Amino acid sequence: MKVLLIGSGGREHALAWKLAQSSLLSELFAAPGNPGIAECATLVPLDTDDHAAVVAFCREQAIDLVVVGPEAPLVDGIADSLNEAGILVFGPSKAAARLEGSKGFTKDLCARHDIPTARYKRFSDLAAAKTYVDETGFPMVIKADGLAAGKGVTIATTKAEAEAAIEACFDGAFGGPGAELVIEEFLEGDEASLFCLCDGERAIVFGTAQDHKRAFDRDRGPNTGGMGAYSPALVMSDSLVDRTMREIIAPTLKGMADIGAPFRGVLYAGLMLTETGPKLIEYNVRFGDPETQVLMMRLQSDLLAVFLAAAKGDLSGAEVTWSRQRALTVVMASEGYPGPYKKGTEITALPDPADTGRVFHAGTRRDGDKLVAVGGRVLNVTATGSTVKDAAARAYAMVDQVGWDHGFFRSDIGHRAIMVEGA
Numbered sequence: 001m002k003v004l005l006i007g008s009g010g011r012e013h014a015l016a017w018k019l020a021q022s023s024l025l026s027e028l029f030a031a032p033g034n035p036g037i038a039e040c041a042t043l044v045p046l047d048t049d050d051h052a053a054v055v056a057f058c059r060e061q062a063i064d065l066v067v068v069g070p071e072a073p074l075v076d077g078i079a080d081s082l083n084e085a086g087i088l089v090f091g092p093s094k095a096a097a098r099l100e101g102s103k104g105f106t107k108d109l110c111a112r113h114d115i116p117t118a119r120y121k122r123f124s125d126l127a128a129a130k131t132y133v134d135e136t137g138f139p140m141v142i143k144a145d146g147l148a149a150g151k152g153v154t155i156a157t158t159k160a161e162a163e164a165a166i167e168a169c170f171d172g173a174f175g176g177p178g179a180e181l182v183i184e185e186f187l188e189g190d191e192a193s194l195f196c197l198c199d200g201e202r203a204i205v206f207g208t209a210q211d212h213k214r215a216f217d218r219d220r221g222p223n224t225g226g227m228g229a230y231s232p233a234l235v236m237s238d239s240l241v242d243r244t245m246r247e248i249i250a251p252t253l254k255g256m257a258d259i260g261a262p263f264r265g266v267l268y269a270g271l272m273l274t275e276t277g278p279k280l281i282e283y284n285v286r287f288g289d290p291e292t293q294v295l296m297m298r299l300q301s302d303l304l305a306v307f308l309a310a311a312k313g314d315l316s317g318a319e320v321t322w323s324r325q326r327a328l329t330v331v332m333a334s335e336g337y338p339g340p341y342k343k344g345t346e347i348t349a350l351p352d353p354a355d356t357g358r359v360f361h362a363g364t365r366r367d368g369d370k371l372v373a374v375g376g377r378v379l380n381v382t383a384t385g386s387t388v389k390d391a392a393a394r395a396y397a398m399v400d401q402v403g404w405d406h407g408f409f410r411s412d413i414g415h416r417a418i419m420v421e422g423a
Contacts (some may be wrong), residue, residue, distance in 0.1 A: 001304065002062060005030045005041060006048050006078070010331075010362030010380040011289035014296040015303070016041045017360070022304035029061065036361025049145025051081035058087045065090060065308060071147060071286045074265075075101035090307040092285050095261035099252070099283040103182045104145050107282055113251040118184040118272075126170045132183060133162045143282075144281060145180035153223060155186065187279055190416075192233040193291055194241065194269045195307055198247055199315040200262035203249050205241060206306075206320060207298070208233040210417065215338060217412045218339040222337045225377060228413030230318040230328040230388050231294035234420050235273055241381060244271060244278045252283070264310055293360050293380045294327035309401055311333040328391040328414050329382040330399055331362070334409045337376035342406060347371045347379075349403030357383035357398050376409060377417045388417040 001024050006017055008118035013036040020028055020040035030037045031046035031054070047053055058066060066082055068074055068091035077094035091097075098105045110117040118141070123129035132139070142165040144152030169181040192210050196203040211229040215221035238356045248269060256263045268284040268291075287295070296303070334341035344367070350359050360382060363375015376396045381398045385391035392414045398411060 001025055001064040001308075002027045003029070003304065004044075004054075004058060004061075004063045004066045005033075005069060005281060006039075006054070006066065006073060008032050008034050008037070009069070009289055009293040009375075010360045011287050012069040012376065013037050013360040014293040014380075015067065017358075018284060018296040018299060019067070022302050024302065024304045024308070031057075034361045035364050035366050036359070048078070049076070050190040051078055054078065055085045055087065055088065057082060058082065059085070061382075063087060063306075065311060067091070067307060069286060071097070071284065072101050074285055075147060075398060079265075085138060088308075088311045090265055090311045092263050092265040093261060095259075096256055096263045096265075097285045098261070099256070099263070099267070101147060102145055102283040103143050103282060104180055109252065109255050110280060113255045115248050115251050116277060116281060118187050118281070120182050120184040122179045122180060122182055126166060128162055129166045130182065132393055133159060133166070136183075137163070138162070139186040141184040141186055142169070143182045143184065145182060153258070187274055187281070189272045189274040190235045191281070192236050192271050192273060193288055194236065194244055194249075194271060195287065195295065196245070196267045196269070196289070197315060197318070197320075198253060198263045199265050199310045199313045200257065200264045201253065201313075202315055203267065204315055204318055204320060205229060206244065206266065207295045207322065208236040208241065209252045209288065209294055210235070211288065211291055212410060212413055215333075215409050222338055224333070226288070226290050227289045227331045227333065228329055229288070229294050229409045230326060230391065230414045230417055231291065231298055232322075232326070234388070234417050240273065240278060244269065248278065248280050264313060276384065278310070289362070290329045290331055290377075290380050293329045293382045295341050297327040297358075297382055298323045298325060323384070325384040325386065326388045326391045327384045328395050329360075329380045330386060330395050330409050331377050331412050332379040332381060332399065332404065332409045333377045334363070334373055334375070334400060335406050335408055341376055343372075343374050345373045345404070345406035347373060347402070347404045349401065350379075351381075351398040351401035356385065357381075357394050358404070359398065373404065373406065378404075387421050388414045389421060392418065
């Protein structure tokens, strides 16, 4: 099979690395890719916002399957354009991608189908949102309605913080001016991520993970797209997974099918494990980043085979097997991230890949013979081990081998899981 992978981040490098191992694969292309992806795929300079150009490339190369990594092309309807051209795609339609593209849409779906989630209210008017703040208690969660690259969520503990977040949303900090927002109750508990592959009617579990959103050690600093992750999520017992599938995933799939938007692709549920059970924080309609990196290190099944089954709408015979090893990834980010950061700083050394560890490229580019950092999150240093502590030790030993003077990282990825294992 000939496959086109769309995307250029650490998630896509991990997917490309795993897809390249498939016995079904004859040729892998990636658009636009990155230097790490170039090691396992042929990079093509496609403008993936130009759906006609993507379709033309697929026809020219006789592509059998397109795998869409990031959320923005999915929300923009690239799967629809490909399907209309008769090209098989792993990824949801524009209508189904609203599960990530609009937090308000998802909250309303939850309300209609009794899916456990935080109490909420939607607002399209700044004054009304500020009035609501005066009527409720703190802390509260304020979310920009649309895509915000993981940065559109504020946990406000004071009126001043809440009003600043509301004003930022309506001023266009996380999208166009006048965008909607959602204000939710603050949920307490452990956070975890559950991934499912879906074929429109059924879903199968595709692993669990926990990530670290705050920029600095001890969960301090601003929210980011993710500074590290580990898999599996030790807090997600088999019974909790079963309950989540029954109470959250199954009614979501039925609800989407009922409105004529069946979901095919990967559904990533961000969960809060409260005293009364799992509750949905939000959905993503693509793999997480950096959760994908740890999932791919543990996956033993043929990734292309299960992607193909989901894209064709029949996961009934699909099986997914996992290593018993733990996996952990440390994100190395540019100094200043998630705020302004300098681009073009040189990375002079990387550790050699091994059976127990490798580095996935997230925000790199070749500048002649030099490898340079061009993104906020730049490298995903990833390792496996028999315990989370073991995986962390191996990952941080690899971090020490990276030659880059302008990066930073958290030194405590996996600390909660390590405490659980040691208890």
